[in-house]
Amino acid sequence: MTDQKNFSTDIDRRALISAAAASPFIFQPGAALANSGAMAAIRKAVEMQLPASIARIQDWxxxxxxxAENSRMEEGAAxxxxxxxxxxxxxxxxxxxDGHPGVVxxxxxxxxxxxGIYFMYDVKQFDAAEWSSPPLEARIVDRAGFGKAIMxxxxxxxxxxxATFLAGLHAMREAGVKPPVNIALICEGEEEIGSPHFRQVALHPSIRPYLEKCLGVVIPAGWQNPNGAVTINLGSKGIIELELIASGEKWGRGPEKDIHSSLKAQVDSPVWRLVEALSTLTKDGxxxxxxxxxxxxxxxxxxxERELIALSARATNEADRKKALGVKRWIDDLSWEKSLERLAAQPTVNIEGLVAGYTGPGGKTVLPARAVAKLDFRLVPDMTVADSLEKLKRHLASKGFPDVEVNMSGGYDPTETAEGSAVIRAQQAVYDRAGVANTLYPRNAGSWPGVVFTGEPLKLPAGQFGLGHGGGAHAPDEYYVIESTNPKVAGLADATMGYVDFLYEMATISI
Amino acid sequence: MTDQKNFSTDIDRRALISAAAASPFIFQPGAALANSGAMAAIRKAVEMQLPASIARIQDWxxxxxxxAENSRMEEGAAxxxxxxxxxxxxxxxxxxxDGHPGVVxxxxxxxxxxxGIYFMYDVKQFDAAEWSSPPLEARIVDRAGFGKAIMxxxxxxxxxxxATFLAGLHAMREAGVKPPVNIALICEGEEEIGSPHFRQVALHPSIRPYLEKCLGVVIPAGWQNPNGAVTINLGSKGIIELELIASGEKWGRGPEKDIHSSLKAQVDSPVWRLVEALSTLTKDGxxxxxxxxxxxxxxxxxxxERELIALSARATNEADRKKALGVKRWIDDLSWEKSLERLAAQPTVNIEGLVAGYTGPGGKTVLPARAVAKLDFRLVPDMTVADSLEKLKRHLASKGFPDVEVNMSGGYDPTETAEGSAVIRAQQAVYDRAGVANTLYPRNAGSWPGVVFTGEPLKLPAGQFGLGHGGGAHAPDEYYVIESTNPKVAGLADATMGYVDFLYEMATISI
Known part of the structure; x- marks a missing residue:
């Protein structure tokens, strides 16, 4: 899903300007790592291995x-x-x-x-024509304000x-240091289509017993914003992705294939049916x-949660956020803080796409036989996918649209992790010592399949963790910084040390 | 427009079976041509020139x-x-x-x-991948039930x-026969985009004085159905083709470019706005x-008009029509006759296409900044384009959607021609003598720019005329029969003689 995106990225640019002359970011480890006696050797190994670590990202x-395109999935798993x-x-x-394979x-x-460490090996679709650098060449480019990045x-x-997390493991081995915790690695290849079969991976006997022993699970993430700050999410909304399809075939009215538009006076239109069905799903625009x-x-x-949002509102810049999004007003002209509350609290029905009939330049006088709306629904606690999907279907039937097909392609329930859990406190500790401003946010409006960990039966804390910076997820010109010129943002070596420190923190934090 | 399509094509196939052993169609001329003494010479010239006439169609x-693609328009005019x-x-x-050139x-x-003779030199777009024969190779193929055809x-x-009409002129010259009427030829290159500038051609001083002298205008058409029958339309609905566009840019709400769908909880959606605007345009599904x-x-x-429709309903087969269209029920489960009345009488608001956001396989979690509905509106007498467009804009504004853009790409008013006009009676006479069953239909539900002739200031009768058969207009595998094996359908030679006879009929018919 697009959903692991840090929405505080690209804010606080003004703060950067005043800090431009400062020294580059240098990672500050915690006591456990510092006291291990291994830190210098690990750091040296990290730096020695940098070319290999960069090459690992590029090759991947x-x-x-x-x-989404069923492209090279077996190769990806291998x-x-x-x-x-x-x-x-x-x-x-x-x-x-029942879908694409997982790896453990x-x-x-x-x-x-x-x-526990969660990885995804699939990536989002792309249109190469929209990129300034070919999307599968992984060229190293300069990103103004950040430094060298892989695009x-x-x-x-x-x-x-x-791969930065993996670089930490390679460095520890090179330094002759055993990681201070045991690690259960669980990977899926369907994250970008809504993780429809990820439970089958997590509950598989070859990994479930190890996950059950874990203090928690994280997915590595490089979400430092230009000011160096990160948001620690205590949860994420759930999501349902589906298509609503109106067709002459299922409806028993309208044409079975596109026909001439003049026949609208004689023949029902599945496209109008879809518009009518859609218009019952929301109100207030x-x-x-x-x-x-x-x-x-x-x-x-x-x-x-309101307190955390208020703190977050004060720590972030509304005008910069609006500019980055190309948005002039929030819904109902809400204030920044109220709009952030709404972002966390409101379930949504979003139209991702509409497609019917002729979609090229100009017109074409057809009466289309079929119309599709691509929707995503964001769910907040305590909504569930199963209950919500059932309600949607009941609603469509009760409004007179039992024939409108509901074709769910992926989704999962909301995720929640306790503020006091070890994975959250360990993140705070590592960030704090590294001088990285960090804010707790009650609930990411985006989604990730963390509920597979946080829900029944595993009930593990789960979240995202990592230093470093990238951008353009799901968009053209996606990049990840490897050599930072920004004194507040970690490059590859410092981000690698961050993961090492996180493991040491998890090994020693009070539980 | 798609709009010159004969909807009685493909019906009455059963009647063909019993006639399969009959002799091939032979054109029977009217008295004027028969008595001219020139018929045998013209027929001989038509047959001698057949290879050249076929090559003329193929080369064109x-x-x-x-x-619609602004492709080779100057070459087409030349x-x-x-x-x-x-x-x-x-x-x-x-x-x-102000658009593409006309020719007179x-x-x-x-x-x-x-x-008056009206030609169009433009053609509809095509997707070569959908064709069984390359669409610009004009190969000669066999069409079951019809014979050899150019595809x-x-x-x-x-x-x-x-080109069949032109073949008649070539044959008369070869036979040393002067056509019995004078001819004003008027051609446009924008018929397939709604003839937005055709009035400028028709009213140009180089052709208007000649048009003003005409008894009427026809466009050559090959609309015999498999049973040989044709429909003579006494008019056509008018049309408006346009896009309705909702965008964050014009609205001042929502994003300026596609953003992450989780932001729906904070940001307005132009796609929902389009759905809401659309839902105000129609009722009853x-x-x-x-x-x-x-x-x-x-x-x-x-x-x-109701009498003519009742006759037409009896002359055509509802079940075959439903099968050809892939339609099980007419609107409101109307009877065949009532559905044909509705087809002629009802103005329509049709959605030709919908396009917003992600339209590929699966989903993509975006909140689109822009949504487009492609619509066509069919107008009946006495509606006009100008009045209807104004009403649409007023309606959108009054319903609270003044920002939804109305981007009209083409259209024209309805067309009407009197049943007693010379061009209609001449058609009936030629068809009758040729043994071609013909039915008057009050109003084609499709559209053509005939209003440029029938409306102010020219006020000429106008319609379609021709023997012969083709199919697949606007669709893949478009074809035109040149050598008929169907005893009820004219091939190229007989269709050519039909145009010759029509000119003789126009020369002598009572006015």
Missing amino acids: VRNASIA YMMALARDAGFSQVARIAT GVMDNGADRWV GRGATNQKGPE GNTPAIEGWFEKVRPLTKR | VRNASIA YMMALARDAGFSQVARIAT GVMDNGADRWV GRGATNQKGPE GNTPAIEGWFEKVRPLTKR
Whole structure:
């Protein structure tokens, strides 16, 4: 999903200007790593291995697997397995699912604690014509304000950060240091299509027993904004992605194939049927879901969640955010803080795409036999995919549209992780010591399949963690910074040390 | 426009079976041609020139001009001029317009009467991948039930029939026979985009004085159905083609470019705005226009129009028609006759196409900045384009959508021609004598720019005329029959004789 995007990226540019003369970012480790006696050796190995680490990201970007296009998925899984073995994981296995395969691996370092690491090996589709550098060449380019970056599909979502985590494992091995925790690695190839079969991977007997031992799970992420700050999400909205399809075939009215538009006077139109069905789903200009019972399970924001949002509102710049998005007003002309509350609290019905009949230049006088609306629904706690999907179908039937097909392609329930859990506190500790401003945010409006970890039966804390910076996820010119000229943003070496420190923090944090 | 399509094509196939053993179609001329003493010589010339006539169609098809793609329009106009000169027209001229050029020509044979002939030199777009024979190769193929046909874009819409008319002029010259009427030829290159500048051609001083002398105007057409029958239309609906565009840019809300869909909780959606605007335009599942005042000028069907429709309903087969269209029910489950009344009488608001956001396979979690609905509106007498467009804009503004752009690309008012006019009676006479069953239909639900002739200031009768058969207008595998194996359908030679006879009929018919 587009959904692992940090929305505070690209803000606070003004703060950068005054800091431009400062010294480059240098990672500051925590006590556990500092006291381990291994830090200098690891840092040296990280720096020695930098060319190999960069090449690892580039080569992985060049080997793209696109689940949405069913493109090179077996190759992607095999590549992922090789990466895992290469980084020192054992019991590396391809996990068959009803969709594309997952990959798992185990690294038992004889430590007391286990940490789970979640990877995705698929990437989003792309249109090469929209890119300034070919999306599968992984060229190194200069990004103003950041430094050298790898540009390519998957560079930041999610191969760059993931490979940076692997670079930490390589460096520890090179330095002769056993990682201070055991690691359960779990990877899927369907993240960009809504993780429809990821539960089958997570609950597979070859990885479930190890996940059950974990203190928590993280996905590596490079979400420092230009000011160096990061947001720590305590959860994410859930999502349903589906198509609504109106067709003459299913309806039993209208044509079975496109016919001449003059026949509209004699023949019903599946496109108008779709428009009518859509118009029952929302009110207030599309801003409020109008599906029967949609708000029944919606839990209001808590006092603490509002506090966190207020803090976040003050720490971020509304004008910069509006500019970055190309937006002049928030819904209902809300204030910045109220719009952030709405962003966290409101379930949504979004139209991602509409397609029917002739879509090229000019017109073509046809009466289309079929019309499709591509929708995504964002769910807040305590909504669930199963309940929401059932409500949507009931709503369509009760409004007189039982023939409008609901073709769900992916989705998952909302995710929540406790503020006091070890993975959250460990993140705060690493960021704090590294001098990285970090803000807790109650709920990312985007989505990721963390509920597979946080929900039944595993019930593990789960989130995103990482230093570094990238941009353009799901968009043209996606990039991931490897050599930072920004004194507040980690480059590849510092981000690698961040992952190492995180493992040390997880090994020693109070639980 | 798609709009010159004969909807009785493909019906009455059963009747063909019993006639399969009969002799091939042989054209029977009227008294004027028969008595002219020239018929045998003309027929001989037609047959001698058949290879050249076939080659003329093929070469013209190979030289395609596509107004919708602004492709080879000057070449198309020059080709049209050469065809006109070659057929004996003088004063052949390129007429500049605010769009693509028209072409006119005059053939003064010293006769008492003038007849107008309308040609289009542009053709519809095509997707070669959908064709069984390359659309610009104009190959000769076998069409089951019809015989040998030229397959290619423009073969029947409208170059085949037009070139067949020209073949009649060539044959008369070869036979040393002066055509019995004078001819004003008027051609446009924008028929397939709604004839936006055709008035500029028709009213140009180089052709208007000749048109004003004409008894009427016809466009050559090959619309015999498999049973040989033709429909004579006494008019056509008018049309408006336009796009409705909702965008964050014009609205001042929502994003200026596509953004991440999770932001729907914070940002307005131009796509929902389009859906809401659309839903105000119709009711009853899209079947009844709901634009304020839309029916104010609608003139109900007359008693005579209902009589003609009842005759037409009895002469055509509902089940075959439903099968050909892939339609199970007419609007409101109307009877065949009532559905044909509705087809003639009801103005329509049709969605030709919808396009917004991501339209490829699967989903993509974006909030699109722009959404477009492609619409066509069919107008019945006494509606006009200007009045209807104004009403649409007023309606959108009054419903709260003043920012939704209305981008009209073409259209014209409805066309009407009197049942007793010479061009209609001449058609009936030629068809009757040729043994071709013909039915008057009050109003084609499709559209053609005939209003430029029938409306102010020219006020000429205008319609379609021709023997012969083609199919696939605007669709893949468009074809035009040149050698008929169907005893009820004219091949190229007989169709050519039909045009010759029509000119003789126009020369002598009572006025």
